[in-house]
Amino acid sequence: MEKPQSIRQWQGLFFSIYGARNDEIYSPSDILLHVIEEMAELAEHLRKEDRESVVKNIPDVFGWLLAFCNTCEPTGIDLENAVWHKYPSVCPYCLQEKNCTCISQELKYKDDRELLEKYRNRMKQKPFILDGWQQMFERIYGRVNKIKFQVQIWFHLFEEIGEISRAFRLGPRAELEAELADAFAWLVAACNKLQISLSEVTWQTYPGKCRTCLKEKCQCPVI
Ligand SMILES: [Zn+2]
Ligand SMILES: [Zn+2]
Numbered sequence: 492m493e494k495p496q497s498i499r500q501w502q503g504l505f506f507s508i509y510g511a512r513n514d515e516i517y518s519p520s521d522i523l524l525h526v527i528e529e530m531a532e533l534a535e536h537l538r539k540e541d542r543e544s545v546v547k548n549i550p551d552v553f554g555w556l557l558a559f560c561n562t563c564e565p566t567g568i569d570l571e572n573a574v575w576h577k578y579p580s581v582c583p584y585c586l587q588e589k590n591c592t593c594i595s596q597e598l599k600y601k602d603d604r605e606l607l608e609k610y611r612n613r614m615k616q617k618p619f620i621l622d623g624w625q626q627m628f629e630r631i632y633g634r635v636n637k638i639k640f641q642v643q644i645w646f647h648l649f650e651e652i653g654e655i656s657r658a659f660r661l662g663p664r665a666e667l668e669a670e671l672a673d674a675f676a677w678l679v680a681a682c683n684k685l686q687i688s689l690s691e692v693t694w695q696t697y698p699g700k701c702r703t704c705l706k707e708k709c710q711c712p713v714i
Contacts, residue, residue, distance in 0.1 A: 553678060563667070580618075584600055641685070647677045
């Protein structure tokens with residue numbers, strides 16, 4: 492199996508390894524609990540300042556997030572679309588294409604802003620490979636994230652996972668999609684802060700097969 496390129500292909504990879512098994516044994520909320528579990532595990536590594544284990548945990552957070560997108564009813568959520576809708580190569584709050592200036596002002600997100608719609612239609616600006624998305628977020632938020640502590644960035648991801656949970660319970664679906672996009676943005680920001688490639692670390696752990704049973708279609712026993 493080839494290494495996936497786009498976010499959609501990564502989502503497809505996790506569907507192909509785990510989709511059938513997850514459908515059989517887990518509800519969408521079980522899968523969301525897995526996301527929280529992995530994130531909490533990562534928090535423990537952060538507390539112990541164990542960088543290596545933090546990095547090793549990242550593919551699991553990403554993988555379960557993608558599994559959650561796959562399992563959202565009635566049809567899965569396409570994370571790539573959700574991310575582009577919220578972040579069309581600009582910061583959706585201050586509309587800067589690079590070096591977001593939100594820190595100096597209080598700005599509210601308005602999904603229906605006319606200008607945002609214009610940015611969404613500039614499809615040539617849309618990154619294709621996962622590394623390209625990572626570079627896009629670095630261009631927009633790298634400068635402001637440079638002055639933050641790494642834990643602040645991880646905590647922001649945790650905050651977004653909480654918001655995913657709330658949107659999952661209460662809806663509407665557009666809100667859930669926006670929160671998933673935010674979680675992806677902060678996961679990528681954390682990778683940028685660590686100077687690692689999300690696609691590379693994920694492929695190391697999930698090289699086209701389950702990390703545990705090593706099968707292309709996971710056959711792990713239920714635990
Ligand atoms: Zn901004
Ligand atoms: Zn397995």
